[in-house]
Amino acid sequence: MKGTIVTTIIRYPHPEITEDLSELRRQNPLTQCITNVVVTGFTANVLLAVGASPAMVIGVEEAAEFARIANALLINVGTVSGVESRAMLDAAQSAHEHATPWTLDPVAVGALRFRTKLVEELLNFEPTVIKGNASEILALSGREGGAKGTESIFGSEEAAPYAKELAVKTGSVVVVTGATDYISDGDTVIGIPGGDAIMTKVTGTGCSLGALIASLTAVAPNPLRASTAACALYAAAGERAALESKGPGSFAVNFLDQLTSITTSLS
Numbered sequence: 001m002k003g004t005i006v007t008t009i010i011r012y013p014h015p016e017i018t019e020d021l022s023e024l025r026r027q028n029p030l031t032q033c034i035t036n037v038v039v040t041g042f043t044a045n046v047l048l049a050v051g052a053s054p055a056m057v058i059g060v061e062e063a064a065e066f067a068r069i070a071n072a073l074l075i076n077v078g079t080v081s082g083v084e085s086r087a088m089l090d091a092a093q094s095a096h097e098h099a100t101p102w103t104l105d106p107v108a109v110g111a112l113r114f115r116t117k118l119v120e121e122l123l124n125f126e127p128t129v130i131k132g133n134a135s136e137i138l139a140l141s142g143r144e145g146g147a148k149g150t151e152s153i154f155g156s157e158e159a160a161p162y163a164k165e166l167a168v169k170t171g172s173v174v175v176v177t178g179a180t181d182y183i184s185d186g187d188t189v190i191g192i193p194g195g196d197a198i199m200t201k202v203t204g205t206g207c208s209l210g211a212l213i214a215s216l217t218a219v220a221p222n223p224l225r226a227s228t229a230a231c232a233l234y235a236a237a238g239e240r241a242a243l244e245s246k247g248p249g250s251f252a253v254n255f256l257d258q259l260t261s262i263t264t265s266l267s
Contacts, residue, residue, distance in 0.1 A: 005161050007182065007191040010228055012236040013265065020220045020229040022264040025051035029071035029218035033211050034058045034088055036078025036107065042204030042252070043074075043211045049259040050233070052215035064090035071218035073102035074211045075122060077115050085118050092125040101128040101217035104172075105210040110139025123170060128223045130166065131175040131210045134159035141166050156182055164189055173223040175213065177206060181231040185224040192228065194235030196242035202252050209234050237262055 010017070030053045035043055040056055047054040057066040060083055067073050073095045075088050095102040104127035106119040119140070130140070134154035141162040156178025163174040167186035176182045181192040199205045213230040220226035237258035245251035 005164060005189050007160070007189045009191045009193065010232055011192070011194065012232040012262075014232065016225055017229045017232050018264040020216055020225060021051075021233060021262070023219040024216060025264075027071075027219050028053050029215050030055055030069070031072045031074065031211060031215045031218070032057050032063075032066050032070040032091065033074045033076075033214075034063060034084070034091055035074060035076035035105075035207055035211070036080075038079060039076075039204035039207040042202075043208040045256055046204075046208040046259060047211055047215060049256045050212060050215070050262075052212070054211070058084065058087055060087040060090065063087040064094035067091040067094035067100055067102075068098045070095075070100055072214040073100055074105065074214040075102065075127075076105040076107060076207050076210055077109070077118060077122075078105070078107040078207060080115055080118060085114075088118065089121060089125075092122050092127070096125040101214070101223065103127060103129040103131060103210050103214040103217065105131050105207060106136050106140060107132075107207070109136050126170070127172050128217050129173045129175060129213050129227055130170065131177065131213055131227070133177050133206070137163050137166060137174060137176050141169075156180055160184070160189060160191075173227050175227050175231065177209065177231075181235070183224065183227045183231065185222075188224065190224070190228050192231040192235055194232075195238040198242050198245065198248060198251050199238050199255075201248040202255070205238070205255070233259070233262060 044054040137159045156176045160182040164184040167174040183190045216226035241254035
């Protein structure tokens with residue numbers, strides 16, 4: 001495994017993060033989410049809570065057309081089948097052709113052949129951001145990912161050097177999620193600590209982060225900054241929600257409330 005890399009640590013509140021959150025709420029970006037069936041409702045609620053506008057337009061008959069008019073696109077391959085894969089490819093191609101920023105969440109890539117081939121095809125359309133756990137980023141980098149289902153058996157810090165390498169290779173900003181999230185554009189590496197372990201017990205918290213990243217790519221000055229803001233806001237909301245939650249059920253509700261109430265103030 002590669003050695004450690006120099007990382008800039010950023011937390012909320014931070015001037016650029018609060019500026020981007022304010023802009024998100026002002027512009028209310030229309031975010032097309034082609035995501036897995038397990039997390040669709042939670043993902044939509046996360047975007048509504050933070051101030052974006054979700055659109056779950058997933059049909060193969062409409063996906064490409066909608067990607068032309070959306071402000072941003074998320075493609076999450078979590079529960080993909082043949083029909084969904086066609087919609088994903090069409091939407092990614094349309095986003096690429098019409099300069100719609102789009103985020104790829106390559107769930108369990110490397111573990112199963114069908115989704116791995118699909119992700120390889122999607123990469124041809126140059127995602128703005130690639131967001132995955134350590135195993136997924138390692139797999140995309142050509143290393144053995146070691147996934148346990150959709151979970152990673154490696155820590156995000158182990159994949160951080162490969163995220164930087166993958167960003168250089170693809171031209172995408174790469175986000176590795178974990179106890180600390182690492183974000184790289186191939187040059188800079190940013191670390192976002194925080195959140196809470198209870199977030200791993202609520203289905204949709206990881207996938208909906210991809211949607212928030214996508215929304216912020218529509219309003220932030222660049223995708224590195226968008227990804228940083230999304231991860232930092234997520235971590236802050238997760239920490240605050242965990243303090244007042246008795247378990248995963250109350251956490252899910254409190255997390256949405258925290259995303260709504262998180263402010264653009266630096267205090």
